[in-house]
Amino acid sequence: MTATNRERPRPSWLPRFWAVVRYEMLWNIRKKKFIGIVIAAFALVTVDLALPAFFNVSENPDFAATFSVGNLVFFLIALVTVMNSISGEFESGTIVPLLTKPVSRTTVFLAKLFAAFVIIIVTYTVLFIYSTVGGIVVYGPQDNLQLVPLALIGNVISTFVWVAIILAIGSISKSSLFAALGGLVLFIAFVFAGSIIASVSNEAGALNYVPGGGATGALNVAQRSQNITIQNITVSMNSISTGTDNIGTNLVNYARYPSATVNITRTDVFSTPPKVIQLYTESIGLIALRSIAVAFAYILVFLFIAWFAFKRAQILE
Amino acid sequence: MELVIETNNLTKRYGALTAVNKLNLKVQRGSIHGFLGPNGAGKTTTIKIIVGLLRPDEGTVKVLGHELHGGKNEGFLQTFREQADSRLGIGYMPELPKFPKHLKGSELLDIYGRMYGMTEQQRKEQIPKLIEMVGLTGRENDLIGKYSKGMQQRIGIAQALLNSPELVILDEPSLGLDPVGMVEVRELVKNIAREGITVFVSSHLLFEVEQICTDVTIINRGTALASDTLQNVSGLLTGPAMIHVEVAQMSQNIINAVKSLPFVSNVTQTGNSLIIQVTTHEDVRTQVSKEITRAGGIIVDMSQKTSNLEDVFIQLVSKDQEGKTQ
Structure with missing residues (x-):
């Protein structure tokens, strides 16, 4: 004889949450697209590490872990991790058996989000370890490696802005294609808008409040504190982007040069020759903290939209 | 007699189309209740409301004593209201079920078992039993993506019985099965009911309902035309x-x-x-x-x-169609 609902002990929330996390993790790990992107990221890091050695560049950067595979790879990892996290369930019809189990939609949503977080943090950790070890192999001993975890956390926050945006588009449209294209269009639009605004407008500061690269400027190395070694600072470390995509780099810069400032500039491409116009100066600390605040604001708003759309969704499929 | 499903004036509209229209459905504990109607009658919509996949526009639903929806009167708060625990005692197999292709059959049952809060011991006992019961022994470690339609239907039945439910809801369980599979499903349904589980089965196959059900509700255009024991409904036939x-x-x-x-x-x-x-x-x-x-x-x-369910069904549905066109 079966137990009635009244006699049935109410199972605790956590095992049910973990069940959905497990369900989602298996889906992510076995996704061919995800495996492809991770392989591509590793290939890019390898090339990034190997090229200078190939061209006999005998530089010894003091922070090799800020590998320059670019924000696009982070964006793509976010994209393949969550583009069909919710919408794919609707498209394949698997949402029906899932949502008829005794787990609330909020639990399903939180578990999917948590699984995405774990997948991204594990992937980045492996990539960072690979890049750091690779940097040591190629360039010899590196300085400031204690800041690698800080860069990793920053990059995870940056990626989660895109995770939230893509989840929200997928949740509203119930289409993986819309989620992927919508995310990509926004990513490209912000990159282009950033470049255009940085070239023609004096209002580059506005870019600090949209997802993406933000304004550009130069780290004022002259003002950094005296007790920090200045040898072997690479040129790339002086170039700063202030947006939510660069939280990792800016956090590292802030940790290394807490009192440094950044000269925000724009390049006037209409003058001959193009000239760099200085717009304003702000501290690296403000830039790092503001980009984190802006990132969290976007993450919370878009995750709320995604959750609300998922919670309200009627399953017509 | 205790009711496991009770709807009152249940209404669901899709734009101008009223899919379910003031439906009053009562399913008694221990019965095999057939939910019979032509395609598009509102069977699947009703079931989706009962299992919490859709919200009704009007009316109430009570399943295993839990009030599920309060209609539109609750307004915005309805968004936050979800009685996931009410599904602890329900096993549901959707029409043409689709499961994640990247999971193995046994993995799917294990994960769903965890969602029901089953202990490892319970899962270890229950899953092999169910796999054997639905005839998937030897294929349980294959990816679901490699399963045939019939095998997906079988794993669908297995997952509906995973939590030793008191109410099993099967939406067109024979759809897409070959004749042998259909007979097996009917036997399975009878076996489930023998264990004291209430079965609510939707079908458009008259002979299927006639062979396995004790009670029947005939639905057309979202409205119940008849609802009683199979014997009483069959006796409704009028005319020569x-x-x-x-x-x-x-x-x-x-x-x-x-x-x-x-x-x-x-x-x-x-x-x-x-x-x-x-x-x-x-x-x-x-x-x-x-x-x-x-x-x-x-x-x-x-x-x-003698009159059979088919005669009653045809007569009731024809009368309903005539009434609507007049």
Whole structure:
């Protein structure tokens, strides 16, 4: 004889949450697209590490872990991790058996989000370890490696802005294609808008409040504190982007040069020759903290939209 | 008698289309309740409301004692109201179920078992039993993506029974199965009911409902046309019943004698056979037999066509269609 609902002990929330996390993790790990992107990221890091050695560049950067595979790879990892996290369930019809189990939609949503977080943090950790070890192999001993975890956390926050945006588009449209294209269009639009605004407008500061690269400027190395070694600072470390995509780099810069400032500039491409116009100066600390605040604001708003759309969704499929 | 499903004036609209229209459904504990209706009658929409996949526009739903939806009156708060625990005692197999292709059959059951809060011990005992019961032994470690439609249907039944439910809801369980699979599913449903589980099964297959159900609700255009025990619903047939008689030698005396019976409305002769239309649904073969014998006839064969669910279904649905078009 079966137990009635009244006699049935109410199972605790956590095992049910973990069940959905497990369900989602298996889906992510076995996704061919995800495996492809991770392989591509590793290939890019390898090339990034190997090229200078190939061209006999005998530089010894003091922070090799800020590998320059670019924000696009982070964006793509976010994209393949969550583009069909919710919408794919609707498209394949698997949402029906899932949502008829005794787990609330909020639990399903939180578990999917948590699984995405774990997948991204594990992937980045492996990539960072690979890049750091690779940097040591190629360039010899590196300085400031204690800041690698800080860069990793920053990059995870940056990626989660895109995770939230893509989840929200997928949740509203119930289409993986819309989620992927919508995310990509926004990513490209912000990159282009950033470049255009940085070239023609004096209002580059506005870019600090949209997802993406933000304004550009130069780290004022002259003002950094005296007790920090200045040898072997690479040129790339002086170039700063202030947006939510660069939280990792800016956090590292802030940790290394807490009192440094950044000269925000724009390049006037209409003058001959193009000239760099200085717009304003702000501290690296403000830039790092503001980009984190802006990132969290976007993450919370878009995750709320995604959750609300998922919670309200009627399953017509 | 305790009700496991109870809907009151349940209504669901998709734009201008009313898919479910003031439906009052009552499913008694321990019954095998057939939910019968033509395609597009509102069966799947009703079931989706019952299992929490859709919200009704009006009316209430009570499943295993849990009030699921409060209609539109709750407004915005309805978004936050979700009684996931009410599903602890429900097993549900959707119409043409789709499961994640990247999972193995046994993995799927294990994960769903965890969602029900089953312990490892419970899962270890229950999953192999269910896999054997639905005939998937040897294929449980294959990816679901490699399963045939019939195998997906079987794993669908297994996951619906995973939590030892008190109510199993099966939406068109035979859809897409071959004849052997259909027979197996019917046997499975009967076995489930023998264990004291209430089964609510939707189908558009009359013979399937007739063979396995104890109770039936006939639905068309979102409205229940009849809802009772199978026997009572089958007895709803109105209009002439038929008696077929074959005699050794036909004569006018026999025809006149039959026509003289008060409940006979029409007699058609074909050779030595008579088709007698009667105005009653009672068994009147004895009276007909006596009258034919008195008129000198020797009866070779006699049968009364009793009303079955198919007749009732066709009659009710046709009447409903006529009523709607007038």
